[in-house]
Amino acid sequence: DVEVIRWPVHDGRRAIVAAEGRGCLLVIDAATPPPPTWSGMEDWIREPVDLAELRARRDRLRRRVCARRPVTFDDDCLLHRGAAWIALPPLESAVIRPLLAQAGRMVPRPALVSALAVPDGDPGRLLDATMQRLRRRVRPLGIAIHTIRAAGFLLEVGPPPE
Numbered sequence: 001d002v003e004v005i006r007w008p009v010h011d012g013r014r015a016i017v018a019a020e021g022r023g024c025l026l027v028i029d030a031a032t033p034p035p036p037t038w039s040g041m042e043d044w045i046r047e048p049v050d051l052a053e054l055r056a057r058r059d060r061l062r063r064r065v066c067a068r069r070p071v072t073f074d075d076d077c078l079l080h081r082g083a084a085w086i087a088l089p090p091l092e093s094a095v096i097r098p099l100l101a102q103a104g105r106m107v108p109r110p111a112l113v114s115a116l117a118v119p120d121g122d123p124g125r126l127l128d129a130t131m132q133r134l135r136r137r138v139r140p141l142g143i144a145i146h147t148i149r150a151a152g153f154l155l156e157v158g159p160p161p162e
Contacts, residue, residue: 001062004054007035007044018042023065025058041065067159071143073100081141091116092134095127099145099155108152 002023005013017024018041026044028034034044043061045054069082077093078085088096094115098107113123116130131153135145146154 001065002058004058008032014042021068023061025054025061041068063159067142071100071103071141071157073097079138079141081143084141086137086141088134088137091126091130092137095130095134096138099153103155103157106148106152106154109150112153 002025003013003017004025004027005017007014007026007028014024014026018039022041024042026035026038026042027047027049028044029047038044041061041064043057045057066082072080073088073093073096074080077088077090079088079096094117095112098111098115109124109127112131113127116123116126118126131145131147138145142158144156144158146156148154
């Protein structure tokens with residue numbers, strides 16, 4: 001996830017790591033100024049390196065990199081985020097698709113009820129029960145599902161829990 005690189009000696013490696021979407025911790029000697037720009041996927045530390053500070057910066061950068069990992073849902077009903085995944089049963093699978101497609105925006109209740117495609121019973125209550133179970137399942141991936149009272153639901157992707 002995070003590569004430690006001497007800079008500017010290995011600046012070419014820095015570009016490769018950035019292109020791969022990985023984190024990069026730059027080690028800079030005492031006489032060299034830090035790079036004029038760096039991304040949210042980078043951090044730097046000066047020599048002489050304190051190993052405790054190096055570990056702390058690498059761990060913090062690793063958390064930032066993990067927080068940027070996308071959430072995907074595949075045809076096998078598996079919800080993925082990085083190396084972590086959860087299997088979803090059919091009803092929860094039916095509602096996660098529209099929520100992910102509109103992540104960060106409210107999905108109206110009628111759209112989610114129709115995604116359930118339940119011919120009989122109380123679809124509103126079924127939706128509420130399904131959402132309650134789904135919330136518990138997705139929480140370990142850093143995903144929160146918020147209720148927008150009397151309107152719908154909003155899926156929010158946050159940093160994965162540690």
